Amino acid sequence: MTDPIAAAFIDNPAFIPYLAAGDPGPFDEPPSADDAVAQTSAYIDALVAGGADIVELGLPHSEPIADGPTIQQASVRALEAGMTPDRFFELVDDLPADLPIVAMTYYNMVYRYGGSPGVDEFIEAAAAAGVDGIIVPDLPVEESDPLCAAARDAGVHIIFIAAPTTTDERLAAVMQRCSGYLYVQARLGTTGSQTDVSDQTRSSLGRVRSFETNFERDPLPKAVGFGVSSGEQAADIVAAGADGVIVGSALIDEITGAGTDRARAERQLEALATELAAGTERGAARRQSGPERT
Amino acid sequence: MTDPIAAAFIDNPAFIPYLAAGDPGPFDEPPSADDAVAQTSAYIDALVAGGADIVELGLPHSEPIADGPTIQQASVRALEAGMTPDRFFELVDDLPADLPIVAMTYYNMVYRYGGSPGVDEFIEAAAAAGVDGIIVPDLPVEESDPLCAAARDAGVHIIFIAAPTTTDERLAAVMQRCSGYLYVQARLGTTGSQTDVSDQTRSSLGRVRSFETNFERDPLPKAVGFGVSSGEQAADIVAAGADGVIVGSALIDEITGAGTDRARAERQLEALATELAAGTERGAARRQSGPERT
Amino acid sequence: MSSDGMFGEFGGQFVPEALMPAIEELTDAYDRYVQENEAGFMDDLQSHLRSFGGRPTPIQRADQLSERYGCEVYLKREDLVHGGAHKLNNALGQVLLAQYMDKERIIAETGAGQHGTATTMSCAHLGMPCEIYMGRHDVNRQRPNVFRMRLNGATVNPVDIGRGTLKEAISETMRDWARTVETTHYVIGSVVGPHPYPAMVRDFQSVIGREAKRQLREEIGELPDAVVACAGGGSNAMGSFAPFVEESSVDLHAVEAGGSDLSIDGDTGIAPNSATLSIGTRGVLHGSHTKILQDEDGQIMESHSVSAGLDYAGVGPELAALVESGRLTAATVDDDTALEAFHRLSQTEGIIPALETAHAFGYLEAHGEALGDTVLVTVSGRGDKDLETVIEESHRRELDVGFDLSVFDAEVQ
Amino acid sequence: MSSDGMFGEFGGQFVPEALMPAIEELTDAYDRYVQENEAGFMDDLQSHLRSFGGRPTPIQRADQLSERYGCEVYLKREDLVHGGAHKLNNALGQVLLAQYMDKERIIAETGAGQHGTATTMSCAHLGMPCEIYMGRHDVNRQRPNVFRMRLNGATVNPVDIGRGTLKEAISETMRDWARTVETTHYVIGSVVGPHPYPAMVRDFQSVIGREAKRQLREEIGELPDAVVACAGGGSNAMGSFAPFVEESSVDLHAVEAGGSDLSIDGDTGIAPNSATLSIGTRGVLHGSHTKILQDEDGQIMESHSVSAGLDYAGVGPELAALVESGRLTAATVDDDTALEAFHRLSQTEGIIPALETAHAFGYLEAHGEALGDTVLVTVSGRGDKDLETVIEESHRRELDVGFDLSVFDAEVQ
Numbered sequence A, B: 001m002t003d004p005i006a007a008a009f010i011d012n013p014a015f016i017p018y019l020a021a022g023d024p025g026p027f028d029e030p031p032s033a034d035d036a037v038a039q040t041s042a043y044i045d046a047l048v049a050g051g052a053d054i055v056e057l058g059l060p061h062s063e064p065i066a067d068g069p070t071i072q073q074a075s076v077r078a079l080e081a082g083m084t085p086d087r088f089f090e091l092v093d094d095l096p097a098d099l100p101i102v103a104m105t106y107y108n109m110v111y112r113y114g115g116s117p118g119v120d121e122f123i124e125a126a127a128a129a130g131v132d133g134i135i136v137p138d139l140p141v142e143e144s145d146p147l148c149a150a151a152r153d154a155g156v157h158i159i160f161i162a163a164p165t166t167t168d169e170r171l172a173a174v175m176q177r178c179s180g181y182l183y184v185q186a187r188l189g190t191t192g193s194q195t196d197v198s199d200q201t202r203s204s205l206g207r208v209r210s211f212e213t214n215f216e217r218d219p220l221p222k223a224v225g226f227g228v229s230s231g232e233q234a235a236d237i238v239a240a241g242a243d244g245v246i247v248g249s250a251l252i253d254e255i256t257g258a259g260t261d262r263a264r265a266e267r268q269l270e271a272l273a274t275e276l277a278a279g280t281e282r283g284a285a286r287r288q289s290g291p292e293r294t
Numbered sequence C, D: 001m002s003s004d005g006m007f008g009e010f011g012g013q014f015v016p017e018a019l020m021p022a023i024e025e026l027t028d029a030y031d032r033y034v035q036e037n038e039a040g041f042m043d044d045l046q047s048h049l050r051s052f053g054g055r056p057t058p059i060q061r062a063d064q065l066s067e068r069y070g071c072e073v074y075l076k077r078e079d080l081v082h083g084g085a086h087k088l089n090n091a092l093g094q095v096l097l098a099q100y101m102d103k104e105r106i107i108a109e110t111g112a113g114q115h116g117t118a119t120t121m122s123c124a125h126l127g128m129p130c131e132i133y134m135g136r137h138d139v140n141r142q143r144p145n146v147f148r149m150r151l152n153g154a155t156v157n158p159v160d161i162g163r164g165t166l167k168e169a170i171s172e173t174m175r176d177w178a179r180t181v182e183t184t185h186y187v188i189g190s191v192v193g194p195h196p197y198p199a200m201v202r203d204f205q206s207v208i209g210r211e212a213k214r215q216l217r218e219e220i221g222e223l224p225d226a227v228v229a230c231a232g233g234g235s236n237a238m239g240s241f242a243p244f245v246e247e248s249s250v251d252l253h254a255v256e257a258g259g260s261d262l263s264i265d266g267d268t269g270i271a272p273n274s275a276t277l278s279i280g281t282r283g284v285l286h287g288s289h290t291k292i293l294q295d296e297d298g299q300i301m302e303s304h305s306v307s308a309g310l311d312y313a314g315v316g317p318e319l320a321a322l323v324e325s326g327r328l329t330a331a332t333v334d335d336d337t338a339l340e341a342f343h344r345l346s347q348t349e350g351i352i353p354a355l356e357t358a359h360a361f362g363y364l365e366a367h368g369e370a371l372g373d374t375v376l377v378t379v380s381g382r383g384d385k386d387l388e389t390v391i392e393e394s395h396r397r398e399l400d401v402g403f404d405l406s407v408f409d410a411e412v413q
């Protein structure tokens, strides 16, 4: 059995949407936790229908310091609706087995899971539920050895982020530990949709590639996120050499924008996913025909 | 011509009421200065009808630090009604020539009168208007030489206050300068009616008398004030050896108590003056018959 | 000062006879304890000033102002004294002296509330009962200081007479004293009142100038060309100037509150300023012969300043004498200029001054370049007590101070 | 601390990768400038702390408290530092360091507003642009401090998330930093956050304990038996303790806010206290592994204290380690006891403490007689910022503190 994440990148660049698990969308009174989780499943269905290759699912934390206002609000809604780590793992367990799932959460959620401090219980539960990879945005390489070790044993990827500020030295450390794919942060700041995808994307990708060349490391798929919101941007990013495009806030904006009309939210989500997936494809086509890869 | 103040003490102890000149009594809108002055004249008439031997007239100052709330309020009313030093002297000038008048005011009023700093102009104007004596409660003996000299030249008495706290040494200095009568302060504090006339009165008078004996000074009439409010107190004070009784706040309380009914104020003023004058007489009778003078 | 408490023709003791014995007792105590250091009084005071009061206060070179005016501007940081103003130097001295004199109770008046809080803090520190008189108007415009006095366990008596500011509070305190003089010491808050107060308060406050002189010598090795201080009653000014009066190379500048206007209206009895040294005339107020704001009859005017602590119709007799003799320059700074200076110091030096103090910096803005190479300015106090006033007044006057408070516009979620 | 920023198992650097290069740069600057005094940085800082900050602050024997508890109570008077709290020691250090690092802009979070004002004052003093994040709830309960920050020319950004207190403000500041990290230094206000902050802030604050140790040696010739300080994030506590940690005869007591109750309610996510050291559990918050108030899932609780500056769900990792090792005693004092202590110090010593500080004195009231012969208590700040809160809360709780405000009842005439 090939690794589901690796598989998602094989033929085509991957379109990777993000959702905050358990966020039902805006509400007057919070729904039951079961309803909120069911709604997340419905949203995931919409994303898959739109062409999602991998889904990143946020396990909400009370202090989402790496997230911008959109995801922060989604986390608040999810927590108010009763989201917990156990419900998160149930949700993942109930998803189609062939859909690659990456869990994104903060380190304290990992560390505290299961009652006694440490990373093992979280990794076990994640692996058991079918989580394929984990991103912990507040866990830099320096602090990541225990988590990486447990994850390796359990066959779960730990995905790291390379930022525009990451030095070559740090990039080496990141690349040494990262598995699944490398999350290339397109610009400085927190998550949140933006209209410009800066030149930093291109140069970041270049840096990673030359690193791979110099250190003769097996190339890792490179997915670009932070601020991607349109099919056109997705196309540009892939054309610039990315192996995948990660979109979060722009999708949650669709859910938020639909107010309490969930059916509409699902439709809009599918529509934007379709556009983004198509953009990803377009970008791949441009890349094969053009000189952009140099 | 004998000195009008000395004359007032000759046969009987003197009853000496105090009024704030130009205080018309309580008002909604301040009356004209002329009306306020005329009202003071009417009050003086009532006091004289009641048996006043000398009248102390306050020339109101904005900072009456030695006065209690009653006289302070009267001063405020007088100033609001337009009282000025010149109106004060006009008022005195218009009073019956044979009524002894003592002006009571603060030093700055004396010092600033007439445009250039100094005491001469005030003394001249006072003498011309028929003021017989002047009390300046914030002028201790140390600062009084210029005023005493000018007053001596103009034939005006400068009356000093002896307080319960006055030391023997200070008493000597006071007695050396004081003329007309000695104002014996019955108790500590500012002016204002009180029900108890303390033993301090008796001991103060005793101290002054023994001073006169020891230093062979011509005896000066001793008038007691601060807190006297009833005929009975007046009688006690005179029986204790005083040559006069000074009453201010209790009389002004009558004016204030009558509200805006001036006729009633005049009637009440005359009634209280009559009671106080009678008390003074009664005290004199007790003194002649009893052992209290020792 | 001559031994009779006169500064030239100014000074004296114009108080009711009942108080004179207490004044004599105080003069005696002043001579012995303060001037002669009897029983080690001054050493004791210095130790309290150090551990409780936070002395010595530093001098600080004001980097941005120095550049702005092209001269070396040094600040004497009395805002760092416990309680937030120079007022403690004197209050602590007097309360301790009252203890040496076996007094049982303290009374004081206050305008801005700085002298009041300095006194109540000193009383709490030394365990003395304390009552403070404060005009009703000042009670309302200096609420934080009223809170602080109450927190120190003192009684605060609002004075409802007249305009309800410092002048009325002083008169009322004198009345209390007249009743209670045998057991009570009256802590006067500035270099005003009858002798020995002007001299005694100056001596207690001279620590400002003495320290600054020594610190400047250590730091730059020379005397300043000018010393600038704001003056209400004048205690921080006299305290700053006193050790420099004999140094003829040092110019002394007392900055008074120009209020809204330097004219005065005898008819209404209101002076829209507190510029006693500059436009006042000779007279007797609150126990001493000095310069005062008065009408032609000798009635005291209601003074005005945006800063409560300068809002007083009198001034210390020694300052009047120094101005008269030409040794001291008196100047005025109006409300608007003071407010602007308040904002300037807050923004450029990170020191939020008292509104009183801001007047000295308003003067610096107008004359900074002409005062010499080295200028010492006394920061008499900090501005925490003035925050509400400054915000209100800055908005009302539409001052261009780059300051708005839209941060408060949204409500709590 | 080991070189990797760990205190035993506590500490570390849990921040997004994007910030890590800045953290490395800061660590390098900390090592060179602070620890090695490169370019004379520490001398420069000391000179600013002296002339601008008012250091050294005195120690004061608290006469009335010493009698009350039958031991020698010494106060370290950080309330006299410019701005009114120990916070300047650190803020000035970091802003100056940012200047040495050629940063162009300062951001900071603040709870009580004391760290915020310390930072804006330092920025005004050193001429650095500055933005402050502050929870909306804190903006409203600490208005005077918001005024002061605005007066210093800083932008104040209210944070409308969650309960709107310090925790939310910190998260928001981290977000700003994630955007602007290349040009901006984030001045963290306590011994919390990722390495090097806990060590660096401790070093900047250690001036408290260093001075006190020297001053006690001069004054009584010996070490204290106990050092007591309140702890929110723990900077005044670590600053007070650090120079005594190696002195095994000296007991160390950190006093946390007990709030209204020491229980916590996982369902509502609310802890009615801020007693992190006492009842918190291990976790990672705001960049470091320490003790925190959290529910069983690892979600951070909303803490509570009547004092805004202690109202934080985390605590410095070094304090967590010292408690873990038994070197430090952690204790709690509840809201009522702190309020009573606030009034007690105001009335008996003439020092109006910050509500944070009052917790240390609440502890002294409960344990004063058992702490030894000589006790050093750090007065971390003054209470001017807390006046309104104290008055409101004292009345609401009907505390018997002999305090009423009927002085305000009558209206202006």
Ligand SMILES: Cc1ncc(COP(=O)(O)O)c(C=O)c1O
Pocket: C085, C086, C087, C111, C112, C113, C114, C115, C189, C190, C191, C230, C231, C232, C233, C234, C235, C236, C237, C308, C309, C310, C354, C356, C357, C380, C381, C382
């Ligand atoms: C900070 C400050 N400066 C100055 C003054 C004015 O007083 P003085 O002229 O006596 O220094 C006051 C009075 O309250 C004050 O609080």
Ligand SMILES: Cc1ncc(COP(=O)(O)O)c(C=O)c1O
Pocket: D085, D086, D087, D111, D112, D113, D114, D115, D189, D190, D191, D230, D231, D232, D233, D234, D235, D236, D237, D308, D309, D310, D354, D356, D357, D380, D381, D382
């Ligand atoms: C006066 C005072 N003390 C204590 C604290 C608590 O902070 P820390 O525990 O870092 O000293 C604060 C925080 O604002 C404060 O203002």
